[in-house]
Amino acid sequence: MTVTIKDIAKRAGVSYSTVSRALNNRPEVNEKTRREIQKLAEEMGYRPNAIARGLVTQKTGTLGLVIPDITNPFFPEVARGAEEEADRRGYNVFLCNTAWDLEKEQRYLEALVSKRVDGIILSSASEDSEYVARLARSGPPLILINRVLKQVNTNYVVIDNIRGAYMVVEHLLDLGHRRIAYIGGPEKLEPSRERFEGYRLALAARGVDIDPLLVRYGKFKKEDGYRNACVLLEDPALRPTAIFAANDILALGVIQAARDLGLQVPEQLSVVGFDDIPFVSYGEIRLTTVAQPKYAMGEMAAKILLDEIQNASKQQKKHVVLQPELVIRNSSGPPLQ
Missing domain, CATH: 3.40.50.2300 (Response regulator)
Incomplete structure (x- = not known):
């Protein structure tokens, strides 16, 4: 059974608001009471309700990462860079794989918006998505990776x-x-x-x-x-x-x-x-x-997105073009004469 703030208040013999303030380290609660309530909450197995907290703070501490092909080893490396940067900043990442299906991509984007993610990193299967254009205008902060989309004015990180x-x-x-x-x-x-x-x-x-x-x-x-x-x-x-x-x-x-x-x-x-x-x-x-630079692409995309989320004021969109490197190995050589 899920333990709620009301359960803790009843056990501690204090008000619901006192428990809430203690768990959120508010200054209105004295140090002794705060420690006792926090210890009791831990003993009872209390876990904060992220959805309820998000309704209050208008932040859920989550990002969406939408990629077209999880079977291509390129994208897991990008995802690792994004996830590790998000984790360093205290965010969790929902990973969505569209399998190059445009309808599936839109369903995932709609689901992420309905779950009130704080921002979305997208490698689209489309070249010209009206839905993504609308999302960039009126949805949560958005950044594109690996490719830009026509008529979508938003941040992006791509390769040359x-x-x-x-x-x-x-x-x-x-x-x-x-x-x-x-x-x-x-x-x-x-x-x-x-x-x-x-x-x-x-x-x-x-x-x-x-x-x-x-x-x-x-x-x-x-x-x-x-x-x-x-x-x-x-x-x-x-x-x-x-x-x-x-x-x-x-x-x-x-x-x-x-x-x-x-x-x-x-x-x-x-x-x-x-x-x-x-x-x-x-x-x-x-x-x-x-x-x-696959890892760097994901890491930089998450950093730009989180900077925008955590800076409520509108900032100029960032367009980053990473430089490639030719790696010469054994599969190329001179033609037979």
């Missing part, structure tokens, strides 16, 4: 995707590759578009024309990397000497397809990813990739 992709293609060109394919995620999503733009700009800077047949899109899933790589690699006349995959999960699918077709990486095909998720640096994979 164009710069990261440019570095990948520049590296492959320096190795001597000219037939470089691009396998992206959904074409409508900003990270996929921006990484293609970096790919395009790097090729253009060296006077290399894009072959439209070498550009493929799908979901940010291993099976889509595998499927698109098979299309590119099965026809020797079409086959590229290098593939830039827009994330590491896609790159793992590309490497699997190459192996199943009897191609050696990097001797017969160079493969480069994006994200630097934990296990791509181990074992046989040793993937060349672009490292994103």
